[in-house]
Amino acid sequence: xxxxxxxxxxxxxxxxxxxxxxxxxxxxxxxxxxxxxxxxxxxxxxxxxxxxxxxxxxxxxxxxxxxxxxxxxxxxxxxxxxxxxxxxxxxxxxxxxxxxxxxxxxxxxxxxxxxxxxxxxxxxxxxxxxxxxxxxxxxxxxxxxxxxxxxxxxxxxxxxxxxxxxxxxxxxxxxxxxxxxxxxxxxxxxxxxxxxxxxxxxxxxxxxxxxxxxxxxxxxxxxxxxxxxxxxxxxxxxxxxxxxxxxxxxxxxxxxxxxxxxxxxxxxxxxxxxxxxxxxxxxxxxxxxxxxxxxxxxxxxxxxxxxxxxxxxxxxxxxxxxxxxxxxxxxxxxxxxxxxxxxxxxxxxxxxxxxxxxxxxxxxxxxxxxxxxxxxxxxxxxxxxxxxxxxxxxxxxxxxxxxxxxxxxxxxxxxxxxxxxxxxxxxxxx
RNA sequence: GCAGUCGUCGCAUAGCCUGGUAUUGCGCCGGAUUUGAAAUCCGGUGUCCCCGUGACUCGGGAGUUCAAAUCUCUCCGACUGCGCCA
Numbered sequence: 001x002x003x004x005x006x007x008x009x010x011x012x013x014x015x016x017x018x019x020x021x022x023x024x025x026x027x028x029x030x031x032x033x034x035x036x037x038x039x040x041x042x043x044x045x046x047x048x049x050x051x052x053x054x055x056x057x058x059x060x061x062x063x064x065x066x067x068x069x070x071x072x073x074x075x076x077x078x079x080x081x082x083x084x085x086x087x088x089x090x091x092x093x094x095x096x097x098x099x100x101x102x103x104x105x106x107x108x109x110x111x112x113x114x115x116x117x118x119x120x121x122x123x124x125x126x127x128x129x130x131x132x133x134x135x136x137x138x139x140x141x142x143x144x145x146x147x148x149x150x151x152x153x154x155x156x157x158x159x160x161x162x163x164x165x166x167x168x169x170x171x172x173x174x175x176x177x178x179x180x181x182x183x184x185x186x187x188x189x190x191x192x193x194x195x196x197x198x199x200x201x202x203x204x205x206x207x208x209x210x211x212x213x214x215x216x217x218x219x220x221x222x223x224x225x226x227x228x229x230x231x232x233x234x235x236x237x238x239x240x241x242x243x244x245x246x247x248x249x250x251x252x253x254x255x256x257x258x259x260x261x262x263x264x265x266x267x268x269x270x271x272x273x274x275x276x277x278x279x280x281x282x283x284x285x286x287x288x289x290x291x292x293x294x295x296x297x298x299x300x301x302x303x304x305x306x307x308x309x310x311x312x313x314x315x316x317x318x319x320x321x322x323x324x325x326x327x328x329x330x331x332x333x334x335x336x337x338x339x340x341x342x343x344x345x346x347x348x349x350x351x352x353x354x355x356x357x358x359x360x361x362x363x364x365x366x367x368x369x370x371x372x373x374x375x376x377x378x379x380x381x382x383x384x385x386x387x388x389x390x391x392x393x394x395x396x397x398x399x400x401x402x403x404x405x406x407x408x409x410x411x412x413x414x415x416x417x418x419x420x421x422x423x424x425x426x427x428x429x430x
Numbered sequence: 431g432c433a434g435u436c437g438u439c440g441c442a443u444a445g446c447c448u449g450g451u452a453u454u455g456c457g458c459c460g461g462a463u464u465u466g467a468a469a470u471c472c473g474g475u476g477u478c479c480c481c482g483u484g485a486c487u488c489g490g491g492a493g494u495u496c497a498a499a500u501c502u503c504u505c506c507g508a509c510u511g512c513g514c515c516a
Contacts, residue, residue, distance in 0.1 A: 039479065046478095046485040053451085053485085056496050060450040071496090078496050202506095245440075371458055373440030374475060 001103055001364045003379075007032055017109045020116060021325045027102050034099035041092040048088060052081040104212055108360040110325060111297075111334035117324030123337075124324070129308060130317035132341055133400045140406065141344030142398040143275035146172070148406050150427040152276055164265065164280045170427030171418075175397070175410065176283065176390045178417035180258055183285040183388040186310050192256040192287060197236035199260055200227035205239040208365035211330040217266040233257035233286040234384040241290065242365040245372040246380065252291040252299055256387065259284065275395065277349070282391040289383040292369060293359065296381035300356040303385040304336050307352050310387060314411045316396050317341045319348050333358045338386075340396040351392045354385035 006014060007028070014028050055078045062071040115124045146152040151172035157165040168176055184194055206219070206228050215221075220229040230236055237257045246253065261284050276282075287306060289299050304320070311318055323335040338352035359379045361367075368377035401409040408424045415422060 042478075042485080043480060046480095049485060050482095052496080054483095057450075059496055063450090075496055082496075247440095371440080371475090374458070375477085 038095035045088045107330040115324040118326040120327045122324035126322045127320040139343040150430040171424040187256040192254040229262035233259040237288040245368040255288040284389045285387040352386040
């Protein structure tokens with residue numbers, strides 16, 4: 001959410017951003033209008049309350065002095081004010097609620113480096129790492145590999161849960177576990193502190209970190225407690241500082257979280273999403289940084305280079321993509337994706353998303369930094385990046401490391417976590 | 431899950447019974463004093479707005495009342511005990 005001061009004092013910045021994104025300016029105008037009327041109403045309400053307060057104080061004084069008649073007289077005077085005030089309060093609240101409802105839907109101000117484009121075809125390649133693997137045989141899709149090695153059971157998962165859920169089995173499940181430990185250790189060596197968050201959040205906290213539309217298309221709700229299953233560890237790891245002032249000497253705060261992630265993926269079905277590429281539940285190792293505003297762009301690059309080094313160390317060939325205006329969500333000011341080469345699909349596909357959300361989440365969550373207990377402390381910036389989404393990492397590894405006989409070599413970096421094993425063996429039962 | 435105790439400004443605390451508009455300490459910020467520091471003294475230290483002898487604020491919400499931190503209801507959270515369970 002953008003600071004209201006930005007609408008009041010520098011609406012031209014928001015307008016310019018909307019123009020860049022190809023959005024109409026209606027909402028901006030409406031928000032400014034509603035804000036003005038809210039402020040007018042608030043002032044009028046304050047005046048009425050003041051009048052009432054001043055009169056009511058007289059009642060106490062009169063009663064104390066034993067002047068019952070005077071007390072009754074003031075009481076009669078004040079009688080109507082109460083009703084007038086409640087009516088005015090209702091109107092005032094309406095204006096603010098409507099203003100903020102619209103404000104929630106206004107996207108973050110984009111960084112100037114974000115390329116202009118209508119959709120994902122406008123994204124630009126920012127770098128290429130590793131060599132595209134070559135095969136002396138026809139490479140299989142990961143979907144074929146998981147079936148012939150009996151590493152994933154989609155059928156039984158569909159039976160007991162639903163489609164796009166899965167059992168991971170045998171050596172592939174072990175490699176998933178190895179990836180988690182490897183990624184956490186990798187980031188711990190870079191001063192990230194390990195955190196395991198709750199996987200459910202209440203609505204209030206959730207609205208601080210995500211776009212409202214996500215509640216309809218992304219989040220699973222848990223009845224009857226009205227909790228939401230997290231879509232990524234980014235959400236609890238950022239929202240955990242809601243309504244807090246973080247001492248400045250603790251910044252930048254670098255966290256690495258591991259959690260299951262749950263996504264409904266409403267409306268996104270396609271032949272290109274074979275196997276375990278797009279699923280309702282997966283595990284993700286996530287980097288989070290809470291920073292002072294002046295440090296956040298440098299730290300965004302740090303997050304990216306952590307990803308680059310991590311994926312290079314896994315020996316995966318990938319591109320870095322700078323996401324364009326039309327492909328950017330509501331929350332991020334700038335976003336890089338890492339896209340790994342998937343031979344079976346003959347395309348680069350997203351494995352990492354690395355965002356600087358600037359003060360957009362922190363404004364909603366009221367996360368400040370400085371001296372706790374002091375007024376007007378500045379708002380922090382929040383950044384997040386995938387380290388490894390294990391389901392997609394498994395796909396990338398299986399496809400790039402596959403062998404002619406359908407087995408899969410284990411990236412060297414992970415072998416130590418698998419007892420020195422070098423090749424994933426098929427699962428013995430199906 | 432049941433029962434009891436409790437939730438007050440960054441932290442700690444008073445006020446609640448008996449309704450009249452949040453006390454004190456620590457920390458922090460500014461000033462005075464000092465060669466400098468400590469100590470001491472003075473002032474400040476929740477949010478909002480049109481910045482005032484302004485409005486709001488005592489875990490959240492609702493109610494009673496002219497008036498609620500204070501009374502009532504409800505939800506949330508913490509602690510203790512019992513029960514259950516990885």
